[in-house]
Amino acid sequence: MVVVSVKDVMEKFNLTLVSGEEGIGRYIGTSDISRPGLEMAGYFTHYPADRIQLLGKSEISFFEMLEERVKKERMIKLCAPDTPAIVVSRDMHVPTALIDASNQNQVPVLTTTMTTTRFSSKLTNYLESQLAPTTAIHGVLVDVYGIGMLIIGQSGVGKSETALELVKKGHRLVADDSVEIRQEAEDFLVGNPPPLLEHLLEIRGIGIINIMTLFGASAVRPYKRITLIVELENWDETKMYDRLGLEEEKMKIIDTELTKLTIPVRPGRNVSVLLEVAAMNYRLKRLGVNAAEEFSQRLDDVINANGDRDDF
Incomplete structure (x- = not known):
């Protein structure tokens, strides 16, 4: 069975590791990608934690508007035990609360210089090819x-x-x-x-x-x-x-x-x-x-x- 790890994705797309280095060997089991906009707003009832989480300009800008206490709570929930990795696009600044939560739960946080849509398309195509039956x-x-x-x-x-x-x-x-x-x-x-x-x-x-x-x-x-x-x-x-x-x-x-x-x-x-x-x-x-x-x-x-x- 072909498996893809977070390290494989990092090397394939030349991503920069920010935090959560201990979880770099986590496996990715699905080609689906999640943009956790609702989760940033506090709705985690149907959170697809088993997918790579992709944060773009909209998610980061909304997150910066929250109170510090709320930021920590949201990031702890976002860095679930079965979350493979979190990727921040456009080489944007990674919030401190996300770095702390990723180190605590050993969820890798990566950054890319590509735009959110472009990276999402490239990553989906790569994962579908690698994880295909x-x-x-x-x-x-x-x-x-x-x-x-x-x-x-x-x-x-x-x-x-x-x-x-x-x-x-x-x-x-x-x-x-x-x-x-x-x-x-x-x-x-x-x-x-x-x-x-x-x-x-x-x-x-x-x-x-x-x-x-x-x-x-x-x-x-x-x-x-x-x-x-x-x-x-x-x-x-x-x-x-x-x-x-x-x-x-x-x-x-x-x-x-x-x-x-x-x-x-x-x-x-x-x-x-x-x-x-x-x-x-x-x-x-x-x-x-x-x-x-x-x-x-x-x-x-x-x-x-x-x-x-x-x-x-």
Whole structure:
């Protein structure tokens, strides 16, 4: 499970530690960020203490209007035991009451030079990426005409060889053998290679080859959104394969369902060309052009026309 600590955030965004140094190792469990305006006014009934608390100009200016006794009470409540950290934007002066409360409860207080909105956006994007649900799948991920295509299938069916042929045609390799997948948003899966296998491709009979060294930096990508799954399988004479393309199969990864194609493999079939066509056809379908539905409509029109003639 991927975890993010306050120290990771501090190093990522070059934040300045003001107080509460003992809590710098606290973990952040959610990408949500809280701006405790109501809490500054004294309403802590639904205080989301497990989030990073972000104080901007509005919160600080209102806080300075309070009495000293009230300031201390509010800051003690704000620095709850499960609060990961408190960040003050615009490099503003940190109130003394907040420093005292953070040291007392060991809640780190940090400052940033960025504006409140800008820092909130950047931090949310970073936390959503780092804390996204993840999984790993045996397969190959390639970028074919801008389509993130995940190629799966039994070991030895020719996934890596097909990926090599696609790279030779100008497409880009993302990951081979093992694809790490994270769901960064709803219906948004991103795949990347494990650090150990980055840029590498295994070809039986040749061994491990470095795609970037052989074909250049334009032949690889560090990550890619996955939109299409293609399963390669050995041709089965007893199995009925889809010949029209009207049926759409789905495969679920984490919480996202993706379109899946099953392509039979046997000698004489140029699989790399088939995958190129599959990627282009998928793009056309997203643009509203569906050749299978057009053919079906033409067939219905012909049948209806012939039926009318028979009736006449």
